[in-house]
Amino acid sequence: MHCSARAVLSTPHNPPFPFVGCNQTGGKSAQSATKHPKSLRLAASGNWRVPPTCEDCRVTGRVSRLLRLPVRLLVPGALVLVSACSGGGGGDKADPAAEVVALSAPAKPAHPLDALTPSELDTFREVLAAGGYLDGSAFPYLALDEPDKQAVFSWKPGSAFARRAFAVVRRQGRTFEAVVDLGARSLVSWTEKPGAATGFVTSEFGTASSAATADERLAAALALRGLSVGEVSLLTFAGGSVSDPAEQGRRIARVIPFRIAGDAATLLSRPVEGLFASVDLDTGKVLSVTDTGAVPVPLGGPVAEAGRQRPALNPVVFTPNGMSNIDVNGTEVRWAGWSMRWRGNRRTGVELADVRFNTGSGARRVMYEASVSDLFVPYQHPDPSWTFRTLLDSAEFGLGNTLSTLRPGVDCPVGAGYFDVVLPDDAARAAVKPRTLCTFERPTGNPAYRLEASAAAETEMVLRWVAVVGNYDYIVDNVFGADGSVRFHVFAAGIVLQRGAAAASVADAHSIGEDEHGVLVGEGLLAVNHDHYLSFRLDLDVGDTGNRLVRQRLVPEAVDGNPGRTGIWRVDEQVVGSELGARYTPNPREPERVLVQSAAASGPLGHHPGYEFEFGDSVAVSSTAVVDDPGSRRGGWTADTLWVTPYAHDERFASGLYIPDGSAPAGLAAWTAADRAIRDTDLVVWFTVGFHHVVRTEDLPNMPAHESEFGLKPANVYPTNPLLP
Numbered sequence: 001m002h003c004s005a006r007a008v009l010s011t012p013h014n015p016p017f018p019f020v021g022c023n024q025t026g027g028k029s030a031q032s033a034t035k036h037p038k039s040l041r042l043a044a045s046g047n048w049r050v051p052p053t054c055e056d057c058r059v060t061g062r063v064s065r066l067l068r069l070p071v072r073l074l075v076p077g078a079l080v081l082v083s084a085c086s087g088g089g090g091g092d093k094a095d096p097a098a099e100v101v102a103l104s105a106p107a108k109p110a111h112p113l114d115a116l117t118p119s120e121l122d123t124f125r126e127v128l129a130a131g132g133y134l135d136g137s138a139f140p141y142l143a144l145d146e147p148d149k150q151a152v153f154s155w156k157p158g159s160a161f162a163r164r165a166f167a168v169v170r171r172q173g174r175t176f177e178a179v180v181d182l183g184a185r186s187l188v189s190w191t192e193k194p195g196a197a198t199g200f201v202t203s204e205f206g207t208a209s210s211a212a213t214a215d216e217r218l219a220a221a222l223a224l225r226g227l228s229v230g231e232v233s234l235l236t237f238a239g240g241s242v243s244d245p246a247e248q249g250r251r252i253a254r255v256i257p258f259r260i261a262g263d264a265a266t267l268l269s270r271p272v273e274g275l276f277a278s279v280d281l282d283t284g285k286v287l288s289v290t291d292t293g294a295v296p297v298p299l300g301g302p303v304a305e306a307g308r309q310r311p312a313l314n315p316v317v318f319t320p321n322g323m324s325n326i327d328v329n330g331t332e333v334r335w336a337g338w339s340m341r342w343r344g345n346r347r348t349g350v351e352l353a354d355v356r357f358n359t360g361s362g363a364r365r366v367m368y369e370a371s372v373s374d375l376f377v378p379y380q381h382p383d384p385s386w387t388f389r390t391l392l393d394s395a396e397f398g399l400g401n402t403l404s405t406l407r408p409g410v411d412c413p414v415g416a417g418y419f420d421v422v423l424p425d426d427a428a429r430a431a432v433k434p435r436t437l438c439t440f441e442r443p444t445g446n447p448a449y450r451l452e453a454s455a456a457a458e459t460e461m462v463l464r465w466v467a468v469v470g471n472y473d474y475i476v477d478n479v480f481g482a483d484g485s486v487r488f489h490v491f492a493a494g495i496v497l498q499r500g501a502a503a504a505s506v507a508d509a510h511s512i513g514e515d516e517h518g519v520l521v522g523e524g525l526l527a528v529n530h531d532h533y534l535s536f537r538l539d540l541d542v543g544d545t546g547n548r549l550v551r552q553r554l555v556p557e558a559v560d561g562n563p564g565r566t567g568i569w570r571v572d573e574q575v576v577g578s579e580l581g582a583r584y585t586p587n588p589r590e591p592e593r594v595l596v597q598s599a600a601a602s603g604p605l606g607h608h609p610g611y612e613f614e615f616g617d618s619v620a621v622s623s624t625a626v627v628d629d630p631g632s633r634r635g636g637w638t639a640d641t642l643w644v645t646p647y648a649h650d651e652r653f654a655s656g657l658y659i660p661d662g663s664a665p666a667g668l669a670a671w672t673a674a675d676r677a678i679r680d681t682d683l684v685v686w687f688t689v690g691f692h693h694v695v696r697t698e699d700l701p702n703m704p705a706h707e708s709e710f711g712l713k714p715a716n717v718y719p720t721n722p723l724l725p
């Protein structure tokens with residue numbers, strides 16, 4: 001079964017948005033997977049098969065091929081072998097020479113920071129059911145309740161540890177928070193959060209589109225355009241910014257019609273412009289239908305093509321010369337001195353925890369946790385049918401909910417190792433997302449260092465996952481270097497959102513003022529300007545939890561008595577005392593070096609060991625006027641690239657746990673207003689990365705993957721280059 005994320009558009013007339021393909025519906029349940037233990041468990045010998053689920057490629061495998069696995073298993077786990085797709089053309093042809101392995105998560109948590117396991121989710125549901133809280137409840141968020149950090153640090157492998165689950169619950173139109181002690185099998189707390197808006201649960205997509213389908217006002221507005229409800233597909237968007245007072249305090253979805261004409265791939269190029277329905281997700285009622293004026297539905301424009309590429313290139317394959325250097329033990333991954341654990345999360349996708357680096361003198365802590373804390377995509381068009389489009393994709397839809405099955409040889413290189421990610425579904429049951437995390441090592445093609453006779457080739461290790469949120473696919477890479485550096489790359493791909501506009505040429509678009517808010521990409525089709533902002537939450541623990549933020553400004557210094565050199569720059573160092581002093585956006589005219597350092601001068605020669613930021617594609621909003629806009633305030637953290645807060649158990653998402661309506665600062669912008677002390681304490685860094693997207697015609701029909709990245713590298717941690725023995 002081919003599993004294109006777009007292919008599903010051709011079947012239902014009212015698909016949810018984000019599109020739910022066979023790789024995004026939660027996959028097979030954990031329960032059904034465990035019904036076939038022989039097919040998932042490594043057998044002693046011989047051929048075996050697994051039931052096909054959502055594979056692009058033929059499922060096959062021979063145990064005897066294990067010597068060529070892309071990772072080394074420290075402890076035997078559940079394995080799935082599938083053949084790889086050929087690379088290059090995005091095609092589906094199986095390449096029998098290159099099998100891959102998918103690893104299932106262990107049944108029991110092996111570390112206090114591991115994700116909730118299927119049996120723990122069973123316990124969670126049993127505890128809620130015993131209290132009468134399960135039936136009729138949906139769980140927009142459910143994850144490990146973060147344990148006490150000091151308890152985690154003092155924990156010894158093999159010993160017992162406490163486990164709690166934290167959930168946001170929607171029940172009878174109200175929001176509650178539940179904490180369950182999984183070991184004691186008891187409900188620790190059940191707290192109502194009046195007025196707290198949560199993200200979607202899957203059933204609500206159907207609620208919204210069904211309500212709009214039956215609404216006479218929408219049918220009448222379509223009739224004015226010569227269309228019937230049967231001729232359109234109604235896509236459900238998040239409510240976004242609220243302008244109508246009647247919508248305040250409600251959970252809103254916007255249902256937008258697109259003309260069905262041609263195949264599914266053309267749908268986003270057929271907007272029924274200026275028309276949308278606003279639906280109350282809790283009552284299932286259409287609150288209003290907004291019509292800002294008809295524009296002819298564009299019927300031309302570039303058409304998305306799946307699986308073709310020009311020119312057809314021979315696949316380029318890189319594999320280790322000998323055994324893989326990647327070691328896997330359950331959810332722990334080790335490579336070149338690095339060790340880390342991964343865990344799935346409904347909202348943030350795949351998180352990393354307990355990240356350490358060891359050059360041979362003992363493992364040093366680098367990051368306690370790393371995650372995509374929020375993803376914000378505000379569109380920049382003044383028409384009321386666009387102003388609500390300030391999308392908080394991870395909060396509203398969930399990057400874990402939309403994890404995409406990875407195609408071997410295309411999404412990850414031939415030879416990559418794969419993990420199945422287990423996540424709770426809307427009903428708090430475990431669902432397996434098959435092959436949604438991959439790991440591989442690759443040569444960069446560059447020398448890592450070079451000094452004539454002495455040189456070494458650079459290799460790096462990648463942990464990759466992909467979330468398909470609406471019209472965009474986000475590819476998230478955690479990239480580790482053998483020199484102790486770590487980089488985070490996000491690739492935005494997919495199909496840009498387009499608006500119908502009465503313009504056949506750039507001159508037409510200019511004459512009606514549309515060229516300031518978008519780019520004409522087809523006859524009558526305008527790709528609207530927007531931004532992609534991601535906030536990475538990095539709980540850095542450089543050596544220990546006593547850390548400080550250091551800003552080193554390169555300031556001018558006069559040189560006296562030397563007419564040939566009157567000015568140089570020097571480093572003016574400041575240890576930042578509190579949160580507001582840590583907010584920072586790079587300005588090339590005023591260069592700065594920014595580091596998180598240990599409070600202890602425990603580095604070589606008395607240095608404070610630290611990690612230095614490489615700002616890469618750091619980004620922030622363009623002006624304070626935009627920062628003060630209620631729509632932009634939903635992602636108020638975009639006001640700066642760098643924010644630093646003292647560690648707090650409940651501060652995990654840059655826009656806050658709940659969906660902000662923009663009426664007041666939320667999340668980071670609200671927490672940091674207190675200007676808490678951050679010197680020589682446990683710090684969390686929040687890094688804004690992304691780009692302002694003024695679309696190019698080359699971004700259609702399938703957008704070339706656009707890369708944004710930033711990184712960290714050790715500074716005065718090691719006495720010499722960590723690459724040298």
Ligand SMILES: [Cu+2]
Pocket residue numbers: 492496530531532693
């Ligand atoms: Cu974009």
